[in-house]
Amino acid sequence: MTLLWLLCVPIVLTDLIARRIPNIWLLCVAGPALVWIAWQAWHTGPRMLWVHGLGALLGLIVLLPFWWRGVMAAGDVKLFAVIGLIAGYPALLPVWCLASAATGLHALVLLTGRMKWLARWRERWAASGVWQRILQWRAGRVGLPYGAYLAAAALVVR
Template sequence: MLILLWLLCVPIVITDLVARRIPNAWLLSVAGMAVIWIGWQAWHGEPRALWVHGVGGLLGLIALLPFWWRNVMAAGDVKLFALIGLVAGYSALLPVWCLASVAAGVHALVLLTARVKWLSRWRDALGACAAWQRILQWRAGRVGLPYGAYLAAAALVVR
């Protein structure tokens, strides 16, 4: 299951940090592999796997769904957290959530600090960089914190 977690999380960290996107196709493909693996494990004498991973997926969905309903979080973040619960099991959800929230809080503080007037020279230099302009094109106007990237990175740290 660790391989599935790496297959899920590494690309998500990259795409969410750079483009602020979590591709549904990627989530569905990893979810399909996870369901097959959990079913195979249950078939071969480990019925507890259905409980641990199934409850993990359900709790992951339920925990972040209210944030999506309130338009505080993107749907991709909610689906990713549910999938992390499915792949890693319910015991990983609380540590992943706490670690990701701390990382997102630090990111928010860095963004707020960057608004300080004496840092405007650095901000302007970054804005003129061609690589930064390319990243902004990939984002296509999407703004916000890459919470999915922090969830994925935290899942890799926890497991």
């Protein structure tokens, strides 16, 4: 559970703000998770390997087609695989459903923000220093922060 928090809390922030999921964070959590899973499997039996190994494999396989089609970033796919590794395959479906609902809500908020009656607020926000800093951090990366919602959903489910 600690590994999940160490992974997910920073990713929620970086993906929401900068639209980035650093590979080093995924590796720094996946390594200790593999050691923990191996240690648990040694003491409790091979079922632990199946639950977490299958979680990582399914997490990768399920989102990979979305990356191939160009509708999802590779960081989101890798994050889902690491969540599957840490939480095991039973957590993947609820995490996926929650994250997809939250991302859909985010998209609706963005679409609502494009309405004409919100133009003045939108222009004021676009000119703010905070928004300009966020755009610098994003460095041209666009899209919805699906990884942030995957990470938040993983924390809710586990």
